[in-house]
Amino acid sequence: MNTIIAFVIIFGALVFFHELGHLVLAKRAGILCREFAIGFGPKVFSFKKNETVYTIRLLPIGGFVRMAGDDPEVIEVKPGYHVGLIFNHNGEVAKLIINNKDKYPDAKIIEVEQADLEKQLWISGYEQDNDSLERFKVHEKASLVVDGSETQIAPYNRQFGSKTLSQRTLAILAGPVMNFLLAFVVFFLLGLIQGTPSEEPRLGELVSGKPAAEAGLKEGDVIKSVDGIAVDSWQDIVQIIQQHPEEELVLTFERAGSTNQVEVVPDLESDGTITKGVIGVYPPFEKGFVSSIVHGATDTVYWTKTIITGLGKLITGQFSIDMLSGPVGIYDATDEVAQTGVYNLMRWGAILSINLGIINLLPLPALDGGRLMFFAVEAVRGKPIDRQKEGIVHFIGFALLMLLMLVVTWNDIQRIFFSS
Structure with missing residues (x-):
């Protein structure tokens, strides 16, 4: 049980700080962040603060920050739709009811003629039994309501793709950077505590x-x-x-x-x-404050070089894929380290944090490094690559990464439970 708790705390902390880096820099750039999630799959716990829903999901194998403009599914308000409008005290549309409009008796029902919910923020349409076309101003934080669930609209200036190349680069790069900073802080604290x-x-x-x-x-x-x-x-x-x-x-x-x-x-x-x-x-x-800072920096650099060297040997064939570890292998290693004391467990967590940062910087689709690679291409050619094409590449990359994780996990299971 102690190992399970240690594994959840360590892995959760690594993912939390990684995604926190994305969140902070994205918000600073003015990007609407819809969700900050630890884990994947069904929601276990969630709460909303300001514009962002913070969730813990069932499968503790990662996390994500869902930014406006990168939504897998976008709710569109098309001509001919019948929608309900609820207004704020300034007469602006605060909510657009897409379905189940009978549950909102105060809503004004219109048949949509046109809608611009990204740039000029307005919607026009005809009210029932009224041939006059009306146009309504939509508030920049208005919500689309589907099946009782509200989704805030994303004006173009709040979308990821509207930001400058440098802002987008920093928002993506911040995740891995936070992993290196976390490792430095842990090594620094160990220096203060242990010397x-x-x-x-x-x-x-x-x-x-x-x-x-x-x-x-x-x-x-x-x-x-x-x-x-x-x-x-x-x-x-x-x-x-x-x-x-x-x-x-x-x-x-x-x-x-x-x-x-x-x-x-x-x-x-x-x-x-x-x-x-x-x-x-x-x-x-x-023991000393300055020596602990130096220790934190030198240990971070040392393990960064060590892990990069290991990856280089894997690429050149000096290491085989059988030497990689997935969640099961990391759990088993965490169990062994946990038995040697809390300080070694902290050091192990710092090493894993560096490992996560380096892996995410690899120029592979679906990873942060893959997105940074597309940004580099954009910088060279002067314009972004078509979003649909980039999305397909990331989807294929994600599928291949999941396949690799399955293979590595199976190897872990065989090595740990079935090796003689």
């Missing part, structure tokens, strides 16, 4: 049962030399020990003003590609 790694040749926390602890070394011991080689930094110690797995080494150290020596045999550790020696010691830590 940041120091380069002093001093031992940090020791792992019980490992060679260093078994040899009698203690946290705070200052290492002077390893097998006769003088060391001046923590990295010097690590480098020598990693190069001598399962070999006896003599460590000279200082404790409480006295110098001592001890023999240590590093364990052999391998990740399948790299073999190294380890003695079960963490680096020393120091």
